[in-house]
Every structure is written in C-alpha cells, then in structure tokens.
Amino acid sequence: MIRYPVDVDTRVSPNLSLLIDSRVNDPDAEQPVTLVTVRTFIAGLLPSALDEVERLHHFDMDASLLDELDVLIEEYGGDALAIDFVRSDASEALTRAIEAVVDDENRENPPTLGTVREAITGGLTAKLVGDGVLEDDEDDTLLAEIDALIRRHGVDALAEEFIRYE
Structure with missing residues (x-):
C-alpha cells in the first residue's frame, strides 16, 4: 500500500470526493477502483456528440471534475487507489x-x-x-x-x- 507524504484527500473537491466515494462503494464497480476507473466513468457521462466548447459550456461540472482528475492522475498515477482521495473531513x-x-x-x-x-x-x-x-x-x-x-x-x-x- 502506498502512503502519500500529504493527505491527498485534502486536494480533492467535495464534489469529486462524493463521486469517488460513490464509485468505491458501488457493489458493481470493478475492484479496486482507481483514479483512471473514476475518470472513465465521468467521461462516459459526457455526451460524445457535443464538441469541446459545448461540453465545457453545458457540462462544466463534469468537465471540471475531469480536469481535477487529470491533475491527480498526472501527479499520483492512474492506478492510484481512488479511496485514498475520498475526503475524510466534513463539509x-x-x-x-x-x-x-x-x-x-x-x-x-x-x-x-x-x-x-x-x-x-x-x-x-x-x-x-x-x-x-x-x-x-x-x-x-x-x-x-x-x-x-x-x-x-x-x-x-x-x-x-x-x-x-x-
């Protein structure tokens, strides 16, 4: 198990944390759930028929979650366990x-x-x-x-x- 030098969950927005938590606790989810697994799920929610500008205009919540995940994947790797990125503090x-x-x-x-x-x-x-x-x-x-x-x-x-x- 990889232990990160900082609490990585503090680098995650509350919305992304809730989404990751829902994927981690989904009984049908592939185990273990990684950052790439979560990214694939979010990307699947965006309609593919829209061009990039329309996606960002109409679906900025999903797009911003993808951007946030991309930063985490770049820093920690796509195979990082998603559970480590679920916030442990209260909103x-x-x-x-x-x-x-x-x-x-x-x-x-x-x-x-x-x-x-x-x-x-x-x-x-x-x-x-x-x-x-x-x-x-x-x-x-x-x-x-x-x-x-x-x-x-x-x-x-x-x-x-x-x-x-x-």
Whole structure:
C-alpha cells in the first residue's frame, strides 16, 4: 500500500470526493477502483456528440471534475487507489451540524458519527436552517455525507475529528 507524504484527500473537491466515494462503494464497480476507473466513468457521462466548447459550456461540472482528475492522475498515477482521495473531513455544512451536537450541554459523552447521524435524522438540520446556521439547500446532502463518513470510519468514530477548520 502506498502512503502519500500529504493527505491527498485534502486536494480533492467535495464534489469529486462524493463521486469517488460513490464509485468505491458501488457493489458493481470493478475492484479496486482507481483514479483512471473514476475518470472513465465521468467521461462516459459526457455526451460524445457535443464538441469541446459545448461540453465545457453545458457540462462544466463534469468537465471540471475531469480536469481535477487529470491533475491527480498526472501527479499520483492512474492506478492510484481512488479511496485514498475520498475526503475524510466534513463539509462546511456538516461541520456546523457536528459543532451543534458537540456544543449540546445536555450531552454526557463526546458525540460519534452515529450520534450526529441520529441528530440529523431527528430534526437537527431543520433546526439549524430555522436558526439561520444552514441555508435551505445545504441540508440536502448532510445525510449522504454522514453516511459516507460512517461507511469509511465507522459509526463510533469521534465526530470532532472530522470538523473542517478553515
């Protein structure tokens, strides 16, 4: 197993990280999933009938993910395991949710990822949106994001370890 000198997952955008995570956790995916495997998947999403200018204009999200992957492939190689590039820190929105659970004065034990998931499914996001801590559209991906962290690190991982400090 190759160990990189820096946390390579910090060099990956949240969108690419979620996409890589979905490919890595796809039961039908070829194992092991590499950066080239993910690139091939994304390239397959772009309609081949469009010329390059139309692709970039209409599908800039997919194109930017391809550009980001190309940089990673150039630096780390196409056969690098994709799982190493899945972000292990929380998004800004999930960080706010974790902090809300951590700051709960009624809590006796440090919260785990499972505790945060329970809070999210129990209405925490609606409360945070109502309090103005989260925007309406930010709560849409919190459950998927916490589930991805749980799959990778386990339900009992301390939630504070995933707070993003920027």
